[in-house]
Every structure is written in structure tokens, then in C-alpha cells.
Amino acid sequence: MCERNSLNNWRRDGHHRPPTLAFVCGRGGARAMTTATAIVAGHGIAFRRSLHLPNPPGKPSFSVARPHAHYRLIVPATPSPRPCRSISSESPTAAAADTAADEEEEPAATSEEDDVDPLAEVCYLDPDADAEGIREWEVDFCSRPILDARGKKVWELVVCDATLSLQFTRFFPNTSINSVTLRDALASVASSLGVPLPDRARFFRSQMQTIISRACNELGVKAVPSRRCVSLLLWLEERYETVYSRHPGFQKGTKPLLTLDNPFATNLPDNLFGDKWAFVQLPFDDVREEVELLERRYAFGAGLDLDLLGFELDETTLVPGVAVESSRAKPLAAWMNGLEICSMEVDTGRANLVLSAGVSTRYVYAGYQKSPATTQEAEAWEAAKKACGGLHFLAIQENLNSDSCVGFWLLLDLPPPPV
Structure with missing residues (x-):
């Protein structure tokens, strides 16, 4: 674990870590409180909570660098070896240039694709x-x-x-x-x-x-x-x-027969409530390390094969996430572990955080007091998630000042398949 750091150690590589908003959540809604948060990079994960700030920030306080964020599925040598998907935060022009460059550098991939027997x-x-x-x-x-x-x-x-x-x-x-x-x-x-x-x-x-x-x-x-x-x-x-x-029988424009459900979010079961939650960030290099050590360090959680997905993010790119504090963190993490959590998103219109699990379950995970500042914070979190190709995480802790997590889930936003 990394050493405990104070607010004086926010600076890394010449940049200050921005503060974020924390929200106290409960059954009766949520009230916002403003705190300063620093995420300390190092061996393991650490979400720092410190002194209350006197006033909410007047502009979006959550910010991330805009890296070249994209990934593609790396398929082993099979009858279908073409990479599946590429997501990029680059401009369309830059993306097109990269695509053209890839085609020039990898003519064999096109040849293999042409050889696929439908x-x-x-x-x-x-x-x-x-x-x-x-x-x-x-x-x-x-x-x-x-x-x-x-x-x-x-x-x-x-x-x-x-x-x-x-x-x-x-x-x-x-x-x-x-x-x-x-x-x-x-x-x-x-x-x-x-x-x-x-x-x-x-x-x-x-x-x-x-x-x-x-x-x-x-x-x-x-x-x-x-x-x-x-x-x-x-x-x-x-x-x-x-x-x-x-395929000779292909019907272009045909809609999928069985589309994915996207129901309205329902109330969160009582046993899944936490005491506090906060928008947080973690450098991509630390996210990768958490995934690699997940099985040994945590009893609860789930990772993704980042090598297979071929994420191309700079190691210092800040990946957005949500940290949850609970006095019963272990039971909460155990219950969450059985949900097959797939993603989290912010509904800025209703001022709440939505958790998606299973195949057709959506919960109102927490709410917050709606204001221009909190709306900007939520929008910035969603923008950061998009810039990271949909990558984000959920962490459950006994205390937001803790150096460790009881549970850690790496999540990924994906659009529905075309079939």
C-alpha cells in the first residue's frame, strides 16, 4: 500500500489533483457536502478525504486529461482474426488518419479478412x-x-x-x-x-x-x-x-429480433445502501495493477482483460470511478458481488446515479442535491468516462480515507450488439 499522504502531496508531475464533490447518500435522498479529495498513485488504491472546503467550487472541479483513449479487441489466431472494435477520443479526422495508417502498415489483416468464409x-x-x-x-x-x-x-x-x-x-x-x-x-x-x-x-x-x-x-x-x-x-x-x-442471405438494415432491455431504474434494495459515496479518479496504471492483484487482494470484485481489449491509454490517464463508504463494507461488497454489475451512469435530469446489473436490472444507486455545480461535476464524470473508452470502476471501502478497498469492480460501457 502507498504511504499516507496529506493535501500537500497532491502535486504529481507538476500538476495539482483537482478536488471532487462527495455526497452523503441514504434512503431519504442526499445532501451535498464539499470536501477535498486527492487520489494518490502508487502500489494499490487510495482515495483521500480531507478537510471540508468552505464553499462549493464555482466551476467544474472534476477534470481529466484528454488522452488518446481507444481500445480494440485482440482476437487470437483463429478463422476470424480481425480486431473487433476501436474507440477513440480523437477527432474524426485524426481517427480516419490513424485508420488509413493502420491499413497501410497491416495489409495482411485485410487479406485475412477477405479470406473469411461467411x-x-x-x-x-x-x-x-x-x-x-x-x-x-x-x-x-x-x-x-x-x-x-x-x-x-x-x-x-x-x-x-x-x-x-x-x-x-x-x-x-x-x-x-x-x-x-x-x-x-x-x-x-x-x-x-x-x-x-x-x-x-x-x-x-x-x-x-x-x-x-x-x-x-x-x-x-x-x-x-x-x-x-x-x-x-x-x-x-x-x-x-x-x-x-x-453472407449471401444477409439482409441489410434488419433490426435485432431480441433487443436488450433498458428498463426504468427502480429503488435500491435496503441491503445495498452505503453510507457515503464520491466521484473519484485513479491513474490507468494503478487500475491495471488493481486488476492484476484483484484475486489476491480482494475477496469481492471483478476485472476485465485489459490486454485482450487492447486499451491504449497513457499510464497517468485518470480513469473515473465511484467510491462508496460503508460501516458494513464486507457484507455490502458480498451482496454487490452477486449482482453481475456491468456499468454505472449519471442521470443528470433526475440527479441520481444509476447502477446496471444482470441483463435487465437498473437501480437508483444514490441521489444528490441538484445544483449547477453538482450537474457540472456529474457531466464531467460522464465525459471522463467517455474519454476513457467507457472504462470506469466501483470501489467499496470501510472508510473513504482508507488505503484499501473491500471490493473493486472494473466496468465498461458498451453499446448493444448489432444483432
Whole structure:
């Protein structure tokens, strides 16, 4: 852990850490209080809370550098090796220039993309992967914007693990969509690749919960509704561009049959309330270190494979997050750990923080007193998240002055898949 620092040690590399607002949250709403916060970089995470400031800041106090923030999914050498996605905070002109430069430098990637057979199915296991160690799968079973010879939509099963070491796809006619078909197909993934069935299978479509849950239960696999299927979501986006759109039966402009739910946020259950929360920031290098040490340091939380996603952020780039203080931090972190948390966002119109979990659950996580200053603070937090390619985090602590966290979740905003 890093040494305790005072406000005099805010300066790093010639820059002051900006103060942020903290909000005391509770069932009856929230009242704003102004405090000074410094986030100290070093070995581990530290959110600093210090003396109250006499007056709220007159301008947005939350600020981050504007780095070249973008990432892309790094796909292993498979029949579908093209990077899936790229997000950048650069201008469209600069992004176009970078794209042109990438195309000039990597002609082989274009050639590989041209060689993709849109009719082929994928059955791949990385030869260097530990097959016995792949205990979680990400699963999608849904129609595609493709018509078969009968003029009916083709369905597809797509399975992968979080590292894309395992990849499997299979097409189905719409007349055989049921839990028995899915059960047998999932069993064939294991038998075809020579891997054991997983302990858990994540899926992100609420409409398919009955079929997927029934198929998984018959195989002794726990079905987990979750939008933390980051690799699967990005792989589907890549397949739309390189496979579906090139299929002879492709129907351009077809809307997804099963869209993702985005319901109104409901009240937070009593057991999930914290005592205080604050907008905070952490350098990207420290975020990466927290993810690497997550399993050893914390009992609760979840990370993302930043290497697979290929995030290209400067190590000093400040990643936005939310820190929560609770006198019962460990029970709170344990309850939160079972929610499959996927993202957090600010609803500036209603002056509250919204937590998204599972596949279709949204909670009003906390509220704050609406004012020009707090609105600017919230908007700046959302802008910082966008500048980091949607990357953000949630940390639960026993005290906001603590040097450590009881729980740490790395989160990522992703748009819905095109299929």
C-alpha cells in the first residue's frame, strides 16, 4: 500500500489533483457536502478525504486529461482474426488518419479478412490454453440478419470464453430453436474441443433466459444472466462486419429480433445502501495493477482483460470511478458481488446515479442535491468516462480515507450488439 499522504502531496508531475464533490447518500435522498479529495498513485488504491472546503467550487472541479483513449479487441489466431472494435477520443479526422495508417502498415489483416468464409462455422481452441482452466463460457443463441433458402431467419449459437481462447459457432434453422437443441449443441462444444463443460455460462439476452437456463441446468451448468459478456459482445460486432454482412442471405438494415432491455431504474434494495459515496479518479496504471492483484487482494470484485481489449491509454490517464463508504463494507461488497454489475451512469435530469446489473436490472444507486455545480461535476464524470473508452470502476471501502478497498469492480460501457 502507498504511504499516507496529506493535501500537500497532491502535486504529481507538476500538476495539482483537482478536488471532487462527495455526497452523503441514504434512503431519504442526499445532501451535498464539499470536501477535498486527492487520489494518490502508487502500489494499490487510495482515495483521500480531507478537510471540508468552505464553499462549493464555482466551476467544474472534476477534470481529466484528454488522452488518446481507444481500445480494440485482440482476437487470437483463429478463422476470424480481425480486431473487433476501436474507440477513440480523437477527432474524426485524426481517427480516419490513424485508420488509413493502420491499413497501410497491416495489409495482411485485410487479406485475412477477405479470406473469411461467411458460411463456415468456427470450432477453435487455443493450443496454448489450459483447457481444464476454462470454467466460464459466454453464450449467445439468437437469430441473425440472414435468410436461408426458405426465406426464414437463420439462428446461431456463439460460444467463447473471456479470453477468446475458446471459440465456437453453429447455425440453426428457425424450426429447431428449443432448449433440447441448445443443450445438445453446448454438449457438442465440449466434446468437439475436448474441454470440460464450464461451471458457469453467462448470457446477455433476457428473452432467452428460459431456454438457456433449462439447457444449462440439464448439463449441470449454472446459467448467469449478465452483460459482463464483454468478449462475446465485441466478437458479435466483429462477426457482423466480417461474416454476417458477407453472407449471401444477409439482409441489410434488419433490426435485432431480441433487443436488450433498458428498463426504468427502480429503488435500491435496503441491503445495498452505503453510507457515503464520491466521484473519484485513479491513474490507468494503478487500475491495471488493481486488476492484476484483484484475486489476491480482494475477496469481492471483478476485472476485465485489459490486454485482450487492447486499451491504449497513457499510464497517468485518470480513469473515473465511484467510491462508496460503508460501516458494513464486507457484507455490502458480498451482496454487490452477486449482482453481475456491468456499468454505472449519471442521470443528470433526475440527479441520481444509476447502477446496471444482470441483463435487465437498473437501480437508483444514490441521489444528490441538484445544483449547477453538482450537474457540472456529474457531466464531467460522464465525459471522463467517455474519454476513457467507457472504462470506469466501483470501489467499496470501510472508510473513504482508507488505503484499501473491500471490493473493486472494473466496468465498461458498451453499446448493444448489432444483432
